[in-house]
Amino acid sequence: MPIKMFDGNGAAVEAIRLARPGVIAAYPITPQSSIAEKLADCVANGSIDAEYIRVESEHSAMSACIGAQLTGVRVATATASVGLALMHEVCGVASGCRVPIVMPVVNRSLVAPWSLWCDHQDTMAERDTGWLQYYCGTVQEVLDLMLCAYRISEHAEVMTPSMVCLDGFYLSHSMQKVTTPTDDEAWDFVRPYARKNMYIDPEDVMFINDLCPTSEYTEMRYQQKIGFDRAAEVTRDVFQEYEQRFGRRLHTVEPYMLEDAEVAVVTIGSMSGTAKYVVNELRANGVKAGALRICMFRPFPAGEIMETLKNVKVIGVIDRSAGLGGAGAPVASEVKSAMYQTDAKIFSLIGGLAGRDISDRTFRQIFERLSAVSRGEKTDIDSWFDLKENPMGLREVDVVC
Amino acid sequence: MKKIKFYGIGGQGAVTAAKIFSEAVSLYQNEYAITVPAYGHERRGAPVYAHIIVDENPVLLNCYVYEPDVILVMDDTLIDKDVDVGEGCTEKTVLVLNSGSKEMIQRYKDTYGFKRVYACDGTTVAKNILNMNIPNSAMLGALAKTGIVTIEAMERAIQDGFGKVGEKNVNAARDAYERTYEA
Amino acid sequence: MKGPMKRRILGPCATVFTAANTGSWRLERPDVDTDKCVHCGICSQYCPVDCIRVNKAEAKIEFDWNYCKGCGICANECPKHAIRLIEERGNN
Amino acid sequence: MLKIETEARGAVTHGVSSCHGCGIELIIRNVLEILGSDTVFVIPPGCAALFSGTGPEAALKVAGVQGNLENSAAIATGIAAGFRHQGNEHTVVTAFAGDGATVDIGIQALSGAMERNENILYICYDNEAYMNTGIQGSSSTPLGASSTTTPAGKTVGSKDLMRIIMAHNVPYAATASVANLPDLRRKVGKAKCVKGCRVLHIHCPCPTGWGIPFAKSIEVAREGVNCGAWVLMEYEDGKVRLAPKPAALGEADKYIKAQKRFRNITAGQLRQVKKNIVERYRYLQELEKI
Numbered sequence A: 001m002p003i004k005m006f007d008g009n010g011a012a013v014e015a016i017r018l019a020r021p022g023v024i025a026a027y028p029i030t031p032q033s034s035i036a037e038k039l040a041d042c043v044a045n046g047s048i049d050a051e052y053i054r055v056e057s058e059h060s061a062m063s064a065c066i067g068a069q070l071t072g073v074r075v076a077t078a079t080a081s082v083g084l085a086l087m088h089e090v091c092g093v094a095s096g097c098r099v100p101i102v103m104p105v106v107n108r109s110l111v112a113p114w115s116l117w118c119d120h121q122d123t124m125a126e127r128d129t130g131w132l133q134y135y136c137g138t139v140q141e142v143l144d145l146m147l148c149a150y151r152i153s154e155h156a157e158v159m160t161p162s163m164v165c166l167d168g169f170y171l172s173h174s175m176q177k178v179t180t181p182t183d184d185e186a187w188d189f190v191r192p193y194a195r196k197n198m199y200i201d202p203e204d205v206m207f208i209n210d211l212c213p214t215s216e217y218t219e220m221r222y223q224q225k226i227g228f229d230r231a232a233e234v235t236r237d238v239f240q241e242y243e244q245r246f247g248r249r250l251h252t253v254e255p256y257m258l259e260d261a262e263v264a265v266v267t268i269g270s271m272s273g274t275a276k277y278v279v280n281e282l283r284a285n286g287v288k289a290g291a292l293r294i295c296m297f298r299p300f301p302a303g304e305i306m307e308t309l310k311n312v313k314v315i316g317v318i319d320r321s322a323g324l325g326g327a328g329a330p331v332a333s334e335v336k337s338a339m340y341q342t343d344a345k346i347f348s349l350i351g352g353l354a355g356r357d358i359s360d361r362t363f364r365q366i367f368e369r370l371s372a373v374s375r376g377e378k379t380d381i382d383s384w385f386d387l388k389e390n391p392m393g394l395r396e397v398d399v400v401c
Numbered sequence B: 001m002k003k004i005k006f007y008g009i010g011g012q013g014a015v016t017a018a019k020i021f022s023e024a025v026s027l028y029q030n031e032y033a034i035t036v037p038a039y040g041h042e043r044r045g046a047p048v049y050a051h052i053i054v055d056e057n058p059v060l061l062n063c064y065v066y067e068p069d070v071i072l073v074m075d076d077t078l079i080d081k082d083v084d085v086g087e088g089c090t091e092k093t094v095l096v097l098n099s100g101s102k103e104m105i106q107r108y109k110d111t112y113g114f115k116r117v118y119a120c121d122g123t124t125v126a127k128n129i130l131n132m133n134i135p136n137s138a139m140l141g142a143l144a145k146t147g148i149v150t151i152e153a154m155e156r157a158i159q160d161g162f163g164k165v166g167e168k169n170v171n172a173a174r175d176a177y178e179r180t181y182e183a
Numbered sequence C: 001m002k003g004p005m006k007r008r009i010l011g012p013c014a015t016v017f018t019a020a021n022t023g024s025w026r027l028e029r030p031d032v033d034t035d036k037c038v039h040c041g042i043c044s045q046y047c048p049v050d051c052i053r054v055n056k057a058e059a060k061i062e063f064d065w066n067y068c069k070g071c072g073i074c075a076n077e078c079p080k081h082a083i084r085l086i087e088e089r090g091n092n
Numbered sequence D: 001m002l003k004i005e006t007e008a009r010g011a012v013t014h015g016v017s018s019c020h021g022c023g024i025e026l027i028i029r030n031v032l033e034i035l036g037s038d039t040v041f042v043i044p045p046g047c048a049a050l051f052s053g054t055g056p057e058a059a060l061k062v063a064g065v066q067g068n069l070e071n072s073a074a075i076a077t078g079i080a081a082g083f084r085h086q087g088n089e090h091t092v093v094t095a096f097a098g099d100g101a102t103v104d105i106g107i108q109a110l111s112g113a114m115e116r117n118e119n120i121l122y123i124c125y126d127n128e129a130y131m132n133t134g135i136q137g138s139s140s141t142p143l144g145a146s147s148t149t150t151p152a153g154k155t156v157g158s159k160d161l162m163r164i165i166m167a168h169n170v171p172y173a174a175t176a177s178v179a180n181l182p183d184l185r186r187k188v189g190k191a192k193c194v195k196g197c198r199v200l201h202i203h204c205p206c207p208t209g210w211g212i213p214f215a216k217s218i219e220v221a222r223e224g225v226n227c228g229a230w231v232l233m234e235y236e237d238g239k240v241r242l243a244p245k246p247a248a249l250g251e252a253d254k255y256i257k258a259q260k261r262f263r264n265i266t267a268g269q270l271r272q273v274k275k276n277i278v279e280r281y282r283y284l285q286e287l288e289k290i
Helices: A008-019 A033-044 A058-070 A081-096 A139-153 A183-190 A214-246 A271-284 A302-309 A330-338 A360-374 B014-028 B076-080 B102-112 B122-129 B136-144 B151-179 C073-077 D023-035 D047-051 D072-085 D099-104 D107-115 D161-166 D181-193 D214-227 D253-257 D267-289
Strands: A003-006 A023-025 A051-053 A102-107 A132-135 A162-167 A176-179 A253-256 A263-267 A289-294 A296-298 A314-319 A345-350 B002-009 B032-038 B047-055 B070-073 B094-098 B116-120 C028-032 C052-055 C060-063 C083-087 D039-043 D063-066 D092-098 D121-126 D172-177 D198-203 D233-236 D239-242
Touching (some): A003 A008, A003 A139, A003 B014, A008 A162, A023 A033, A023 D072, A033 A051, A051 D072, A058 A081, A058 D072, A058 D107, A081 A102, A081 A214, A102 A139, A132 A214, A139 A162, A139 A176, A139 A183, A176 B032, A253 A271, A263 A271, A271 A289, A271 A360, A302 A330, A314 A360, A345 A360, B002 B014, B002 B076, B014 B032, B014 B047, B014 B136, B076 B102, B094 B102, B116 B136, B122 B136, B122 B151, B136 B151, C073 C083, C073 D214, D023 D047, D023 D181, D023 D214, D039 D047, D039 D072, D047 D092, D072 D121, D099 D121, D099 D161, D107 D121, D107 D161, D161 D172, D161 D198, D161 D233, D181 D198, D198 D214
Parallel strands (some): A023 A051, A102 A162, A263 A289, A314 A345, B094 B116, D039 D063, D039 D092, D121 D198
Antiparallel strands (some): A003 A176, A132 A296, C028 C083, C052 C060, D172 D233
């Protein structure tokens, strides 16, 4: 299998190229722009045989993709941050109409304040829009998860779109070595697109997405819930097949040194490698530390998380989004609810917002605090980490009274 | 594991250089690398950074470089631009500096305490060979002088990365490599 | 040979072409004065529900009372003032 | 796929729950009769959404999708692209949207589609307010007209959609009126045969929203055309043509006074309305000469 250099955006484009979309509608936004650009390049140079629609907004990008895929072709788009927020309304149309679009989302914080850098608030804000969500740990995984997402989303009993989330800059612009399948191998795995549910065809008429009466809406949503239930099983099957074909193991959740761990962190996205690095370090020093990475966030793998974390007494769940007003940030709330029958101490730890680096040093500090709880020296630990002193006083100005 | 940081000014190709360097070690030296560029608004003329971590094994760390083993400075005027290129550096940190000025090189040593400095006037090399003021390929050649990557691996990655103008840039890298000296 | 097969469609879509009985909305109904009517067809052309037919053979105007809402556009548009609205009483 | 439970003469069911005397029914029937079955409809929420169907029940015999209020042009764009990729350039992909979904919230998507010259037919039926949701004012609502969000009468005039369209240099655009169906049908037929982005702007009174008797909706529309409040025109290959031309512009008083929505119009506003009508007509006449 060829080894190539890609940054995360390049890997997403490579996966899209391998899946042979017929229509591409994309709007550039930092840090996704190079996806929109490279897709345009691919169409211009003939490596993708598709109609490229230079849409005027993300809202139109998703709208055009829905229209196009309903005619029976695979589509491609990508977005980030406020672009995803602008798409929000139509994301619900894609999922509700069971249009299995696969979309890379380059994670970037939402405004305000304005920021160009990575956090997960953009996709976390979409967690209940009826899309499957996978969070990549490496550039290799961007390619792998994108390819798998086509199979999972388009499965006849799933028929639910996917967001493949990659951290802005940490993955989108990080050049890494990637093993890729050949075009034929990938095509044999992804398979041609086939319309399996609703479609727009002048010769076989139906009218899609008309007003749904109250007497049917609940059932339509329940259908989606069943799609999610199946997606959890189908994801495992597809990951297994992927491993058999290409030799790379993918995870819905990835436990790391958890068997005998006394303290553990739960991570999501690109920070996860750094967590493992620090776990290795701590293990070398005799600390029983572990880590769990969540890759599949929707459907949420509550059972597996419960199973892998059941022996850990102190757990810090790290969210790269603030979860304002919530009982813990999004990932932490989910983990807590998955673990409600255990007596583990679970802390919601918030940081890494807007590209603030989550370094090895940060993880060392987090593990120290978790260990302190484990030793009984502390009962609670700060929920926001790497916070500046005096955050309320960032702007102190003289005013005329 | 080696941690490297590139400093440059928007338009000099520092981020591209980081990606090419990653490719050189990953594809042509059988190692692994991650690069994390720190972007701001895309502007020519503003300082830019890139963080690179290289290892024989797949790199787990995915964060910035705080204690660099090697730093590459694409433009010696950065010292006057409120950029602390000495941040996190120790006596062991190797500096690769694009400068043709002995005074400037001395200022870098005095200001930040670098003990090992590789210098090369990459800008002049770029002007002579590429006929333009983009010193990134030349400075990648200079970086090879430190031994962190072979010049052969770097040349192959430059050839891939620069496409049609690959050969010219390879020449710039080779020329700069040969001119680079330990100051 | 494949026979007819049931297939489940997930999500919202309309697949049965049908009609509401909008005739039940009628409070008034058009009544044609056959002496004045010249069978020009303008009433039919401007009927929003498309429920008027000009039967030239029998020289009469036919309404589909299942759908006529009694809006009165036919009466208003008739160049010969051959249609008037009369009070609706029961069916037909 | 489509199961015919109740037959209809055309592609539109006879029993649709649009209001008494609503002109949209006429427009949609005539449009589909000209376009034929090789047509796909994109309908946003609004009065026209009654033709999307409800639950399992469809009101049209053509394939379609109900979009959101602002993305009709974008969905149509995607459908056309999907067809084109599969070698189908013959199906007429038609967006059928109201004034709110066009000149207000949908103008961005429409502008994008016009700029890219997407191969779609965009039809705006203009009843000059958000009628379906209870007569809220839109940017098509005329000066002096009351709506539930301009209860005292609108203090500014309406957007000139045709001039916005013309600024995009589309290959074909036209206005039409529900009061002149032969002309409307001719323009739909012309638009059908043009490749690229075609836009039809069709005037259509709302008896409820305008405060006119159901029976008079065609008559009032005709008055609008006669006085120049609604100008019938075509824009083709960069040329403007007023067609069909009224013999002479009538006075707007009759048109305005027939409608209860103008009950709060001031004398000054009425003068302004009449002045605007005359000036816009003269302007269009000048354009026609270019």
